[in-house]
Amino acid sequence: MIPWLHGSRDRLPDPSLALPHDSEAPGLLAAGGELTPQRLAEAYGKGVFPWYGADQPVLWWSPDPRMVMFVDEFRLTRSLRKTVRRFARTPDCEVRIDGDFRAVITACAQAPREGQSGTWIVPEMIDAYCRWHALGATHSVETWMNGELVGGLYLVNIGRMVFGESMFARRTDASKIAFAALVCFCRAQGVSLIDCQQRTGHLASLGGREIPRSEFERALSVRNSARPIDDWSYDAAMWDLLDRPTDPTDQDPGP
Incomplete structure (x- = not known):
């Protein structure tokens, strides 16, 4: 199970915990939370980025390879x-x-x-x-x-x-x-x-x-x-x- 971010106090997991390449969503690290500048700064500082569709929650990714x-x-x-x-x-x-x-x-x-x-x-x-x-x-x-x-x-x-x-x-x-x-x-x-x-x-x-x-x-x-x-x-x-x-x-x- 990937973690769900409930609010700004929840930190993004370590990128090494992202789903592996042989999973259904390789590179998926977490879901949820808000797209604030503070959250984005935290994410990009770890090499994590948001990528999701109109009918989805915010999904956070750290693919391997990059x-x-x-x-x-x-x-x-x-x-x-x-x-x-x-x-x-x-x-x-x-x-x-x-x-x-x-x-x-x-x-x-x-x-x-x-x-x-x-x-x-x-x-x-x-x-x-x-x-x-x-x-x-x-x-x-x-x-x-x-x-x-x-x-x-x-x-x-x-x-x-x-x-x-x-x-x-x-x-x-x-x-x-x-x-x-x-x-x-x-x-x-x-x-x-x-x-x-x-x-x-x-x-x-x-x-x-x-x-x-x-x-x-x-x-x-x-x-x-x-x-x-x-x-x-x-x-x-x-x-x-x-x-x-x-x-x-x-x-x-x-x-």
């Missing part, structure tokens, strides 16, 4: 490089960070997903992450063309750890451009690891891979306690980092 993206392993294909370079050179095309967080998370909730008839980004989750955004913990990386938001992603940040959540695109490759911008931003800020939670073919195509939960937790504990990112803005000069790995002299403590 899908991650080591920033220096980002797979920049020739076609994506051309797309990004063309975007960067085009007037009225720009990347913004936190231009309209609510619009981004709402668009992610509405984006169709292969094999899914609904969304796990339910209204309660949108409101909770927007409240957390007001406290500076969540951010959006946005692709804008001619003054229109055409793609983007949202993420959680604790210390020097970035947790990627979801993406959307209204134009071809708009979400990939936003992800490439996130990689450049992470390189500029000395962040070498992006959590991707669960494996998808799309993330694997960009260079994401699975690692054991124990390895993820070791990396997480060091990064969570590192100096936080204090400048959440995107400078076009960051595109120059697209083909370069993270500077080995940066602040990130490594895997």
Whole structure:
């Protein structure tokens, strides 16, 4: 039986107690509770995240293995490089960070997903992450063309750890451009690891891979306690980092 969280005083269990890979819900750790910024901070600090449907209670997950993206392993294909370079050179095309967080998370909730008839980004989750955004913990990386938001992603940040959540695109490759911008931003800020939670073919195509939960937790504990990112803005000069790995002299403590 997984534990039920009755209130804010109930703590999340140790992630090692999540249901095993051969169970009906591998990675499920707990259920119940409320989506408050305090609960979300506790969860992400342990590598736990909420994922549930409209007719379900809040479900808390810690999968094993864990899908991650080591920033220096980002797979920049020739076609994506051309797309990004063309975007960067085009007037009225720009990347913004936190231009309209609510619009981004709402668009992610509405984006169709292969094999899914609904969304796990339910209204309660949108409101909770927007409240957390007001406290500076969540951010959006946005692709804008001619003054229109055409793609983007949202993420959680604790210390020097970035947790990627979801993406959307209204134009071809708009979400990939936003992800490439996130990689450049992470390189500029000395962040070498992006959590991707669960494996998808799309993330694997960009260079994401699975690692054991124990390895993820070791990396997480060091990064969570590192100096936080204090400048959440995107400078076009960051595109120059697209083909370069993270500077080995940066602040990130490594895997």
